[in-house]
Structures are given as C-alpha cells and as structure tokens.
Amino acid sequence: MNLSGLIHLFVFPGLLFAVPAGWFFAWGEHKAAARMQRRIGPPLLQPFYDFVKLLGKRTPSRHGIEADLLRLYPALSVLSLLGALALLPVFPAGLSFSGDGILLVALLELPSICFILAGFTSGSIYGEIGAIREAVLSVANNLVFLLAIVTIAVTQGTFRLADLAGPNTNPGHWIGVLGILLCIPAKLRLNPFSTSSAEQEIYSGPLTEYAGAALGMWKLAHGLEWVALTGLVATLVLPAGGPWALHALLFVAVSFVQVLLLSAVAAGTARFTLDRSIRFYWRWAAILAILAISSAIYMGFRS
C-alpha cells in the first residue's frame, strides 16, 4: 500500500477526520431536531461524552462463541466503514482502481449485515424482531440503492469511483444521486424508516443486549455511517479541482447540509410500519430507479 492510500485510510477522509466528523454529525442531527421542536438541544461535545462514558461502563462478562461474535460485529462495522471512507473519491486524482465502486457498495452494506447478525446472536426477543425488520428493510432499500449506483455507473460506463465523482450534464447522474438520497434514511435507520430500532415497541432492537464499550463502538459505527453515506453523495455532486483545503471544506459543508436535511425529515415524520416502508421503496422509489436505469442504458446505446 502506498502513502496516499494510508493517508486516505487514517487521515482524510479516514479515521482522524471521520471519527470527530461522525460525532459532529450526530450532534448536528440532534441539535437540528431540537431546534425544530423549539428546544435548545445537546451541547457540542455530547456524542464525545456519551462515547467516553460508555467506555467506562463495566459490562457483564459473557462466555463462548456468542461473546466473541457480539464483540466482533461492531468492530467489523467500524473497520468496513473506515475502508469505505478511504475509497471515497474526495480528491479524484488520489487512490482509485477499476471496480472500486463495487467494493464501496459492499463495504457500506457490511454494517447493516453485522447489525442483523448482532440481533440474532444476542438471543433477545427484541433483538430478533429488530434484526428481522432491519433485514427486510435492507432488502427493500437496497433494490433502489443498487439501481441508483448502477445508473450513475452506466452514465459514465465505468465502476471506477474517480471517474464517477463530480457533477456532469447527464440527467441519469442526478436521478441516481436522488435515488441514493432516498435510501439514506433507511440505511441510517432514521424516521420514517426507523422500525428496526423502534424504542416504543422493541426497546433498542438488535442492540438491546449491548452495553459499555461494544455499544460505544456501535454508536461510533453509526457516526461513521453518517459520514460515509453523506460523503458519497457529496463526492458525486461536488466539482473537482481548486485548492485541496477548499475542496475538503466544501465536502464537509455539503455533507453537513445533508445531515440537516435528513434530520428535518426525521423530525417532521412519524415512523412507517414495515409494510409501508417496503411499499415506499418497492413501488414509488423503484419506479424512479427503473426509469433512471432504463433511460441511462438507452442514452448509452444512442451515443
């Protein structure tokens, strides 16, 4: 691995940037919701305090394979998201290779799979119900998410992320970005697609049995998920070029605008039941996605 790859993984947009950014985005989400409800909301360092506090909890000791698996899942989620962040073409000239778009999609999906497995492994009935809901929702939104990614790839004729980054004149590109934006609330388990962690019905869903440091890792993974998904959209819409500091600043700004937008949607909506969530993705969003991909393929044949 070369130096540029290491910088992507550990400095920007990887570990050193993404962890504080994840906390900042988590704060932004809560603060925006609070302001919409005419509350003051949490202080800036709240997610950081939550994380440190969880590291200091003494958790009940578990034994056997379940204990190892329950520790493995959050760690795997954090690692896969750091990998996904390293692949993001914030500076398109940097690290990119043929087909890294497919790797990115796989790495973004891994935390969701870990979340489902954690629910089943925990043995809690609430965890299992939450895991089933997350699994169904994941099947529902991934249809649209994958079609959106493929649409963007078809407009450029490649899966290489450096070539997909930045805006272009093809309408397929923008419909693809819209499709990804529609999927982000379900991927982040925000209202109205928050059935898998519906507190009033199933406590904390798959994370019900988690405590202490492992729970802190899950919260960290959730923050990184915010950074990775909003960052993906930001790289797709931001033009390349200019001084790198300005570009990085714009990247953060566009991501944060999405955080505020998603938070407003989450605060303004109630929770859909599972069948309504599926209907939204497989009926309305899928129509958009199928139209987008067929038009993209058609344009590809014509040109």
Place this chain on the structure above:
Amino acid sequence: MNILEKLMYRSRCKSPSLFHLNTGSCNGCDIELVTCLSPRYDVEQLGIHLEGSPRHADILCVTGPVTRATLEAVKTVYAQVCEPKAVVAIGSCPASCNVFAGSPVIEGPLSKHIPVDVYVPGCPPHPDAIINGIARAAQILAERGVREEAKGAPQK
C-alpha cells in the same frame, strides 16, 4: 485524579442515560418525568436522555410503590443496569408507599429491595425537582465510579 480520570468523571456527569421503570405507579410521576423531555424543560441540553434498554442506562428512575407483581422485574432490571449506576426514586410512592401503605399487594418501599441514591418526593414531584434529582444522581454516579476504580473494582 489524573487527566483520564477527570475526563471520565466529566463524561459521566454530562451524559446520564435514564431507564424509566414503572412499578405500579398511577402514571402521575411518569407524566412528570416525560415532561422533562419536552421543549419547556428540555433535559437534552444537560445531556440527559431516555434509553430503551436497561443495559444502555446509567440511572434507574423508579416510579410507583413496588407492587407484588413488579417486584421481580425491579430486581431484574436493577441487575441489568451496568456499573457504575445510580437509582432515583421519583415521587412519594417508592419512598414511603404513599397512600398505598399497608396494602397486602404492596412490597414497598423501594429501599427494602434495591439501594436508592436520590429521593424526589412529591405526589407528583415538579419536573424541576426531578431534573435536580437526576443531576444529583449523575454526580453521585460519577463519584462512585472514581471511588470504585481507585480501589480496583471487582469484575462482575
């Protein structure tokens, strides 16, 4: 205290997660506790938040006079909250059984079964009093954490 212990102390004070446990309350205190989350009192600015699972919580907020049917649940949920933890008894019921004292189906007061750190009396108590009690409990919890870590806490 070294700097890491100071950071941990501050984090525990600043981020109390609550688990709300109703042990046969009339819902008066429950409504007052939920009021604390509303725009008027907004406890989120103090970092206080309600959690869905006792495993995620630091402070157990108990309302109600502990009826016979809920006694086992009280003990189980108390055991599920991870150390360091604190208990806040909200209202007069967990403190003294209130008007239900002497009833054959009441197993209260709460302190007979689990250690209580802060009592918030009242029927129901004012939300300001509840917030004060929770803030006090968060401080007790942080001090307890420092004390236990200093003497090397037993691994549970």
